[in-house]
Amino acid sequence: MNIPFLGNKRKKHRAAVLAEDPEGIAELLSECEVLRSHAAREGIGLDDSADSLEALDQLPPRWREDEESLPWFGHDAGLYLGTVVVRTVPGAAWVIRPGGEAVVRLTSGREIDVVTAGFEWAATGTPELSRTYAEVAGR
Numbered sequence: 001m002n003i004p005f006l007g008n009k010r011k012k013h014r015a016a017v018l019a020e021d022p023e024g025i026a027e028l029l030s031e032c033e034v035l036r037s038h039a040a041r042e043g044i045g046l047d048d049s050a051d052s053l054e055a056l057d058q059l060p061p062r063w064r065e066d067e068e069s070l071p072w073f074g075h076d077a078g079l080y081l082g083t084v085v086v087r088t089v090p091g092a093a094w095v096i097r098p099g100g101e102a103v104v105r106l107t108s109g110r111e112i113d114v115v116t117a118g119f120e121w122a123a124t125g126t127p128e129l130s131r132t133y134a135e136v137a138g139r
Contacts, residue, residue: 025094029102030083035076038063046080048087050137053129056080061125070122078118081129085112089137104136112136 030048035056039046044055056077063073082104086092091107104112117132133139 022093025096026083026086029079029094032076032080032083034069034072035080038073048080048084050084050088050130050133053081053084053133057125057128057130061122063122071119074119074122075115076118077122077129078115081118081121081132082112082114084133085114085136092136106136 032046036046039052039056039059042059044052044059046052046056063069079102082094082102085104086094089106092104095103095105095111097103101113102115104114106112114132117127118129121127121129121132127135
């Protein structure tokens with residue numbers, strides 16, 4: 001994820017600020033307004049749990065009919081997947097790479113590109129969000 005409003009100046013300072021406020025960045029990345037709005041219209045409450053990922057996997061993929069909203073939907077799906085991982089997998093945390101891309105880092109040091117996973121799921125339905133979560137969480 002590229003966060004353009006953070007700008008390109010003073011990357012070291014920005015990284016330090018993000019490191020000092022991991023809860024703030026987690027809150028920002030968990031908004032997922034497009035996905036949450038769509039899920040609510042479909043009667044699905046997103047409670048940041050693994051079960052909610054399974055519910056999303058069952059949605060009819062109507063978002064694929066709109067080429068303009070597909071990237072936004074995929075982006076939000078990835079951020080939501082990351083939100084669930086960060087909130088439920090011990091030691092998992094958001095990391096902002098130097099280019100502004102948000103990834104989830106596990107305690108093993110492995111980094112998960114959740115946004116790419118969200119794009120793939122939104123565009124093709126595979127891998128399912130719940131399956132990606134299970135693999136990341138070791139379940």
